[in-house]
Amino acid sequence: MIRSYDPRTGETVGDPIPPTTAAEADAIVRAAHAAGRAWRATPGAERPGGDGPSRARVLEAVADALDKNVEELWRVADAETALGEVRLRGEVARAAGQFRLFAAVLRDGGHVEAVIDHATAQPPVPDLRRMNRPLPGVVGVYAASNFPFAFSVAGGDTASALAAGCAVVVKGHDGHPRTSALCAEVIRAALPDEALLGLVWGREAGGCLVRHPDVVGVGFTGSIPGGKAIQAMIDERPDPIPFYGELGSVNPVVVLPSARREGLAEGFAASLTLGVGQFCTNPGLLFVPEDAGLLVSLAEAVAATTGGPMLTARMREGFLHELERLSALDRLAEGRPGEGAYAVTPQLFTIGLEAFAAALPRVAEECFGPAGVVVTYRDPAALPAVLERLDGSLTATVHATDPAEAEEVAEVLTRKAGRVIWNGWPTGVAVRWAMHHGGPWPSSTAPAHTSVGAAAIRRWLVPTSYQDWPAELLPPELRDDNPLGVPRRVDGTLTL
Amino acid sequence: MIRSYDPRTGETVGDPIPPTTAAEADAIVRAAHAAGRAWRATPGAERPGGDGPSRARVLEAVADALDKNVEELWRVADAETALGEVRLRGEVARAAGQFRLFAAVLRDGGHVEAVIDHATAQPPVPDLRRMNRPLPGVVGVYAASNFPFAFSVAGGDTASALAAGCAVVVKGHDGHPRTSALCAEVIRAALPDEALLGLVWGREAGGCLVRHPDVVGVGFTGSIPGGKAIQAMIDERPDPIPFYGELGSVNPVVVLPSARREGLAEGFAASLTLGVGQFCTNPGLLFVPEDAGLLVSLAEAVAATTGGPMLTARMREGFLHELERLSALDRLAEGRPGEGAYAVTPQLFTIGLEAFAAALPRVAEECFGPAGVVVTYRDPAALPAVLERLDGSLTATVHATDPAEAEEVAEVLTRKAGRVIWNGWPTGVAVRWAMHHGGPWPSSTAPAHTSVGAAAIRRWLVPTSYQDWPAELLPPELRDDNPLGVPRRVDGTLTL
Numbered sequence: 001m002i003r004s005y006d007p008r009t010g011e012t013v014g015d016p017i018p019p020t021t022a023a024e025a026d027a028i029v030r031a032a033h034a035a036g037r038a039w040r041a042t043p044g045a046e047r048p049g050g051d052g053p054s055r056a057r058v059l060e061a062v063a064d065a066l067d068k069n070v071e072e073l074w075r076v077a078d079a080e081t082a083l084g085e086v087r088l089r090g091e092v093a094r095a096a097g098q099f100r101l102f103a104a105v106l107r108d109g110g111h112v113e114a115v116i117d118h119a120t121a122q123p124p125v126p127d128l129r130r131m132n133r134p135l136p137g138v139v140g141v142y143a144a145s146n147f148p149f150a151f152s153v154a155g156g157d158t159a160s161a162l163a164a165g166c167a168v169v170v171k172g173h174d175g176h177p178r179t180s181a182l183c184a185e186v187i188r189a190a191l192p193d194e195a196l197l198g199l200v201w202g203r204e205a206g207g208c209l210v211r212h213p214d215v216v217g218v219g220f221t222g223s224i225p226g227g228k229a230i231q232a233m234i235d236e237r238p239d240p241i242p243f244y245g246e247l248g249s250v251n252p253v254v255v256l257p258s259a260r261r262e263g264l265a266e267g268f269a270a271s272l273t274l275g276v277g278q279f280c281t282n283p284g285l286l287f288v289p290e291d292a293g294l295l296v297s298l299a300e301a302v303a304a305t306t307g308g309p310m311l312t313a314r315m316r317e318g319f320l321h322e323l324e325r326l327s328a329l330d331r332l333a334e335g336r337p338g339e340g341a342y343a344v345t346p347q348l349f350t351i352g353l354e355a356f357a358a359a360l361p362r363v364a365e366e367c368f369g370p371a372g373v374v375v376t377y378r379d380p381a382a383l384p385a386v387l388e389r390l391d392g393s394l395t396a397t398v399h400a401t402d403p404a405e406a407e408e409v410a411e412v413l414t415r416k417a418g419r420v421i422w423n424g425w426p427t428g429v430a431v432r433w434a435m436h437h438g439g440p441w442p443s444s445t446a447p448a449h450t451s452v453g454a455a456a457i458r459r460w461l462v463p464t465s466y467q468d469w470p471a472e473l474l475p476p477e478l479r480d481d482n483p484l485g486v487p488r489r490v491d492g493t494l495t496l
Numbered sequence: 497m498i499r500s501y502d503p504r505t506g507e508t509v510g511d512p513i514p515p516t517t518a519a520e521a522d523a524i525v526r527a528a529h530a531a532g533r534a535w536r537a538t539p540g541a542e543r544p545g546g547d548g549p550s551r552a553r554v555l556e557a558v559a560d561a562l563d564k565n566v567e568e569l570w571r572v573a574d575a576e577t578a579l580g581e582v583r584l585r586g587e588v589a590r591a592a593g594q595f596r597l598f599a600a601v602l603r604d605g606g607h608v609e610a611v612i613d614h615a616t617a618q619p620p621v622p623d624l625r626r627m628n629r630p631l632p633g634v635v636g637v638y639a640a641s642n643f644p645f646a647f648s649v650a651g652g653d654t655a656s657a658l659a660a661g662c663a664v665v666v667k668g669h670d671g672h673p674r675t676s677a678l679c680a681e682v683i684r685a686a687l688p689d690e691a692l693l694g695l696v697w698g699r700e701a702g703g704c705l706v707r708h709p710d711v712v713g714v715g716f717t718g719s720i721p722g723g724k725a726i727q728a729m730i731d732e733r734p735d736p737i738p739f740y741g742e743l744g745s746v747n748p749v750v751v752l753p754s755a756r757r758e759g760l761a762e763g764f765a766a767s768l769t770l771g772v773g774q775f776c777t778n779p780g781l782l783f784v785p786e787d788a789g790l791l792v793s794l795a796e797a798v799a800a801t802t803g804g805p806m807l808t809a810r811m812r813e814g815f816l817h818e819l820e821r822l823s824a825l826d827r828l829a830e831g832r833p834g835e836g837a838y839a840v841t842p843q844l845f846t847i848g849l850e851a852f853a854a855a856l857p858r859v860a861e862e863c864f865g866p867a868g869v870v871v872t873y874r875d876p877a878a879l880p881a882v883l884e885r886l887d888g889s890l891t892a893t894v895h896a897t898d899p900a901e902a903e904e905v906a907e908v909l910t911r912k913a914g915r916v917i918w919n920g921w922p923t924g925v926a927v928r929w930a931m932h933h934g935g936p937w938p939s940s941t942a943p944a945h946t947s948v949g950a951a952a953i954r955r956w957l958v959p960t961s962y963q964d965w966p967a968e969l970l971p972p973e974l975r976d977d978n979p980l981g982v983p984r985r986v987d988g989t990l991t992l
Contacts, residue, residue, distance in 0.1 A: 110990055113951075117930040126920060130930040130951075135943070136911035231736070235727060239887070239937040242944065391735065403968040410969050415632035419961040424622060433988050434613040434626040436961035440712075441735040447631070447958045448738065455609075455626075455959070462943045463951070465915040465932035472899040473906050473918075487990050492929055494606055494983050496990060 002177045002201045007082040007309035010341030017177050019202025026208060028198035029169050032138045033214040035195035036167030040134050042192070043476070044106035044165070047483055053192070056103040059163055061190040063099035066092055066154060069186045077148045077179040082309045082340060083275070088149070095149040098156050098431050102163035105454050109486030111461065114477045116490045119468070126468045129478040132461035134165030135242075137216035138198075139460055140209040141168055142230070144221035145175040145311050146278040152176065153183040153199060156431075156452055157219035162196065164460035169198035169215070171206040175312045210234060217460055220245040221280070221451065224442050231445065244459045245445040246438070248366040249394040250284040251426045252387065252416075254409050256380060257289050259399035259423075265294070268372075269301035271425035273335065273346045276308045277370030278315070280437075281395050281426040284366055287353070287383060290376045298348065298374055299333035307338030307345040307370060316342045319369030323347060326367060328359075332374055346370040353377040357386045364390055380405070384412045392440025392447070393417040395426035418443065418450070498673045498697050503578040503805035506837030513673050515698025522704060524694035525665050528634045529710040531691035532663030536630050538688070539972070540602035540661070543979055549688070552599040555659060557686040559595035562588055562650060565682045573644045573675040578805045578836060579771070584645070591645040594652050594927050598659035601950045605982030607957065610973045612986045615964070622964045625974040628957035630661030631738070633712035634694075635956055636705040637664055638726070640717035641671040641807050642774040648672065649679040649695060652927075652948055653715035658692065660956035665694035665711070667702040671808045706730060713956055716741040717776070717947065720938050727941065740955045741941040742934070744862040745890040746780040747922045748883065748912075750905055752876055753785050755895035755919075761790070764868075765797035767921035769831065769842045772804045773866030774811070776933075777891050777922040780862055783849070783879060786872045794844065794870055795829035803834030803841040806865060812838045815865030819843060822863060824855075828870055842866035849873040853882045860886055876901070880908045888936025888943070889913040891922035914939065914946070 001016035020028070039055070046054040066073070074088035081088070105111050112131040119127040139161035144151035151157075153170050161168045172180040180199060188194035200209060210218055210233045218241065220230055227245040234240050255264065271283050288294055310316040326349050335346030347370065356363055356375045363373070377383055387409065396417035400406045414420050418439030429437055435453030438444040444451075449459050471479055477486045487496050497512035516524070535551070542550040562569070570584035577584070601607050608627040615623040635657035640647035647653075649666050657664045668676040676695060684690035696705060706714055706729045714737065716726055723741040730736050751760065767779050784790055806812040822845050831842030843866065852859055852871045859869070873879055883905065892913035896902045910916050914935030925933055931949030934940035940947075945955050967975055973982045983992050 104988065108988070108990070110985070115930040117926075117928045125926050125928070126917075128926060128928055128930040130932050133910070136936070228731075231731060235724075235731065240727070240941065241937070242942065403966040406966075406969065414629070414960050418959065419963060420965060421622075421963040422965045424964055430613075430621050430624060432613045432621070432624055433985055434611040434624040434961055436626050436959040438959070440632070440958075441737070445736065446738065448954065450959065458944065462936075463914065463932040463934070463946065464910050465930055466910075467915060467917040468920055469916060469918045470899040470902075473902065489606070489929055492600065492604070494604070494992060496992060 002174050004080045004178045005313065006079055007311060007342040008340040010313065013079050014178055017201055020200040020205035022204060022208050025200045025205040026212065028200055029138055029209065029212045029214050031195040032167035032169050032198045035193040036138060038193065039167060039196055040165045045109065045484055048485060054106070055163060055165060056106040058191060059099045059103040059159065062187050063096040065186050065190040066096040073149070073179070073182060076182050077176060080176050080178055081148050081311055091147060091149040094431060095154040098150065098159045101431055101454060102159050102457060105457055106163055109477060109484055111457050112477050112486060114486050114488040116478065116488055118491055128465055128467050129469065129474065130463050130465040131475060131477050133464050135216040135460050135462055137166070137214050139166040139168050140215045140218040141170045142206065142220040142222060143170055143173040143180065145173045145315065146275065148176040148179045149183065151221050153180045154187060156456055158197065160456040161460045164457050166460050167196045169200060169209055171200050171209055177201070207233060211237060215241065217242045218244070219451065219459065222247065224248055227445060242459070243445055244449055244451065246280065246451055247442040247445065249280055249439065249443040250364055250366045250391070251281050251393050251395045252285040252287065252390060253283045253397040253399065254287045254383065254413070255289065256398065256400035256405050256409065258402040258405050260401060261294060264399065265297035265301035267425055268298065269305050271427045272302065272372045273305045273370040274427045276310055276344065278311060278368065279427050281429060283397065283426055284372050285364060285375060286372060287375045287377060290378050295332065295350065295374065302333040302335055302346055302348040305335035305346045307335055307343055309338060309340030309342040310344055310369060313342055315368065316344055319344055319367065322367040323371060325362065326371060326373065329373060335370070344369055348372055348374060350374040350376060353382055353386060357389070360389050361391065384408050387412045387416065390416055392443045394437060394439050394443045395419045395421060397421040397424065397426055399423055416440065498670050500576045500674045501809065502575055503807060503838040504836040506809065509575050510674055513677070513697055516696040516701035518700060518704050521696045521701040522708065524696055525634055525705065525708045525710050527691040528663035528665050528694045531689040532634060534689065535663060535692055536661045541605065541980055544981060550602070551659060551661060552602040554687060555595045555599040555655065558683050559592040561682050561686040562592040569645070569675070569678060572678050573672060576672050576674055577644050577807055587643060587645040590927060591650040594646065594655045597927055597950060598655050598953060601953055602659055605973060605980055607953050608973050608982060610982050610984040612974065612984060614987055624961055624963050625965065625970065626959050626961040627971060627973050629960050631712040631956050631958055633662070633710050635662045635664050636711045636714040637666045638702065638716040638718060639666055639669040639676065641669045641811065642771065644672040644675045645679065647717050649676045650683060652952055654693065656952040657956045660953050662956050663692045665696060665705055667705055668695055668697050673697070703729060707733060711737065713738045714740070715947065715955065718743065720744055723941060738955070739941055740945055740947065742776065742947055743938040743941065745776055745935070745939040746860055746862045746887070747777050747889050747891045748781040748783065748886060749779045749893040749895065750783045750879065750883070750909070751785065752894065752896035752901050752905065754898040754901050756897060757790060760895065761793035761797035763921055764794065765801050767923045768798065768868045769801045769866040770923045772806055772840065774807060774864065775923050777925060779893065779922055780868050781860060781871060782868060783871045783873060786874050791828065791846065791870065798829040798831055798842055798844040801831035801842045803831055803839055803866060805834060805836035805838040806840055809838055811864065812840055815840055815863065818863035819867060821858065822867060822869065825869060831866070840865055844868055844870060846870040846872060849878055849882060853885070856885050857887065880904050883908045883912065886912055888939045890933060890935050890939045891915045891917060893917040893920065893922055895919050912936065
């Protein structure tokens with residue numbers, strides 16, 4: 001059974017949810033696939049001034065429904081995540097904002113990447129028109145634990161896949177079953193067909209999802225072993241399908257000698273411990289010059305933080321296990337213990353650059369939770385070779401006042417991470433057009449793609465080229481009159 | 497040893513090439529990686545009116561070098577492929593054209609997909625700028641047998657990866673070793689550093705390429721077992737990398753009752769037997785109404801074709817083996833035997849729609865070579881359910897005069913193939929902006945991507961987002977003054 005637990009008490013909340021059987025999962029996927037046919041055929045956007053149905057309008061209705069139900073949503077989520085009202089209200093708003101962003105993406109139409117090459121007589125070349133269309137089936141989504149709204153049933157994978165024109169079946173995360181069920185209910189009420197969003201529970205049902213012939217792509221946010229297990233199942237399919245997994249990120253931060261020290265330690269400590277260190281983007285590695293004063297401020301800043309309950313008992317166990325690995329390093333500071341059954345205490349360790357390099361790669365693995373490693377260096381010229389050996393991350397950050405000083409470090413980090421940050425902190429992922437939330441393995445299994453921001457829709461789109469195709473059968477985006485007014489590349493020239 | 501054979505005689509040509517040892521392959525990849533650093537830093541395009549170095553200029557120099565050496569290239573290729581002067585001259589021109597298209601892509605700049613979201617004060621959101629950049633390392637390419645120029649050392653994978661800013665190491669195809677070596681020599685002479693294009697030989701070296709830590713992506717055109725073997729090697733890497741494989745395609749053609757019959761049989765026979773049936777896009781399945789006259793014309797048209805030598809002894813064996821499988825069907829026609837040691841004879845089989853459906857999926861597997869299956873149907877309404885069961889293809893074709901009649905069939909086929917063709921034939925892949933040469937498994941392992949046309953460069957690009965990044969360290973495409981004049985999306989609006 002899937003049980004909901006209160007991280008503050010460790011007690012169960014509400015009734016348990018039975019795991020979905022294979023037969024039930026199959027029926028849910030089939031129903032989603034059937035509902036997906038009409039959804040796929042629904043225009044992404046209404047014609048300018050028109051009032052027909054569109055996927056954009058539905059996404060906006062979903063966003064409105066999430067906003068409207070925020071009171072109940074945050075309370076249900078708080079009871080099983082202990083993330084608190086402010087964070088959870090903010091996250092519902094963010095989830096709603098994601099649906100609205102994808103509505104804007106659909107209205108813009110740039111995501112279909114319409115291209116028209118007219119026929120030429122000499123040399124004789126046919127008329128060719130290309131655009132992106134939804135993957136032809138159901139998208140399977142493994143919900144994440146750490147954002148019960150923004151990376152779960154109501155999250156970016158669901159929003160982007162629905163926007164693309166795909167039905168979605170989510171494998172819910174055991175960490176917030178009641179929130180998941182409520183989100184599914186709220187979203188379904190705003191969909192033209194409630195079967196467009198399926199929800200299954202348990203490991204077996206998750207496997208059914210990945211193996212199901214109607215499932216055409218999988219999104220996942222979770223651990224490296226979890227991601228590898230899904231890839232292995234996909235490889236065994238008669239038709240391996242695209243897999244978009246986000247598997248872990250250590251998010252290095254490099255403080256160069258020219259960096260302003262003011263607020264540095266406090267900023268780091270706040271980013272390290274945000275969400276009890278359960279963000280994908282908490283900074284797990286901080287490279288700083290050898291500077292006793294700076295180490296003292298870092299120690300003081302982390303000592304001033306307070307821990308809190310992690311989301312699940314299992315995540316707490318995982319964190320404590322990873323801490324054992326880090327305990328081989330020097331302990332620099334410990335925060336105040338948090339309260340609650342699943343509470344953990346922020347931890348800060350330190351090691352010199354040479355010893356760090358000698359202990360790679362294990363020393364640089366992600367420790368999911370509020371623990372970080374401060375790596376001290378004497379000579380900044382030694383940094384690039386060590387940074388070069390880090391695994392891929394979602395983010396990498398540079399603190400400096402002199403861009404010239406940062407040039408070499410920046411060159412390495414822009415190859416190691418999908419998002420690079422100057423004099424800031426990696427937590428806080430803006431849902432915008434320019435966001436890239438991805439990077440080299442293990443931060444993503446598909447480094448060309450993002451799970452956050454407007455481009456996330458691309459994961460669920462595939463191009464089709466139409467050769468000499470009759471206008472009657474062309475999608476409107478490729479018809480000569482361009483009724484939806486999408487940007488197009490015509491005979492090699494981008495036109496608006 | 498890698499030996500070159502003349503398909504007309506079966507005799508060896510020239511000296512054998514020793515397989516590349518693991519140590520040699522490692523050194524070649526490392527040299528490519530080292531050369532790649534400067535290449536990656538070379539601007540894609542020169543500034544308008546500027547005269548600095550650019551990758552676009554180098555690609556144009558490569559194209560010129562291929563054109564200039566066409567005499568020697570086609571002769572060397574003909575001696576080991578027997579494809580003939582006209583085809584091979586045309587293919588050199590096509591390969592050169594691919595390099596020129598990617599130069600145009602770099603000058604246009606749309607491929608970097610530059611996006612700028614300015615900071616906002618309320619809510620407080622940082623400045624975020626995103627663009628595509630080269631995969632950070634060497635691209636490994638497995639050359640195909642069937643296009644010794646356009647899908648081999650001088651092919652689209654090499655051209656698109658160099659355009660993206662990556663060094664390339666090709667695992668040469670045994671079917672045309674001397675052509676491969678000559679192409680590498682010709683291209684290298686036009687590159688700023690000859691190590692930017694490596695060439696290795698043999699299965700072991702191919703494995704080294706896929707497993708090498710400096711290799712960041714692999715392109716492949718070949719068989720399903722070959723593609724699966726590469727995916728398995730990639731899965732075992734500590735950092736699995738993107739894999740773009742094109743593994744096979746049966747390219748169904750559906751003739752609807754309204755189709756014009758004039759020229760139909762001749763068009764099909766020509767497309768079926770083009771290049772001795774060794775194109776990725778030869779039409780292997782033809783669905784036609786039950787019509788004795790049409791079957792007679794198809795039989796006559798194929799009987800009037802002449803076979804020829806396949807590219808290698810192994811491909812001939814493979815073809816003959818697949819023919820055994822098809823010989824369970826009724827034989828409709830046989831072409832005239834071709835001449836030469838590796839010659840095969842065009843073959844046409846037929847089966848009714850119900851029997852075909854009962855024999856799926858085996859009956860619809862690709863038979864690489866000049867053999868096709870004509871599937872006869874009584875009721876066109878029975879077609880969609882059968883077409884639905886086909887594997888993915890690069891192309892699907894409809895012959896009809898009435899678009900309304902084709903609506904349902906077209907809906908299915910546009911989900912089953914990457915390119916759909918109206919009243920034409922699938923052979924002939926135009927190297928253009930609107931081309932999509934990909935599709936669902938097994939036609940591609942990455943259905944969102946194409947191996948031909950302008951968008952092929954995307955396979956070797958990954959986005960980076962720059963948050964509050966100093967202008968001095970931003971790529972020119974993301975600087976406020978946009979010195980390269982690339983199209984950009986600014987605060988959500990596409991601007992030219």
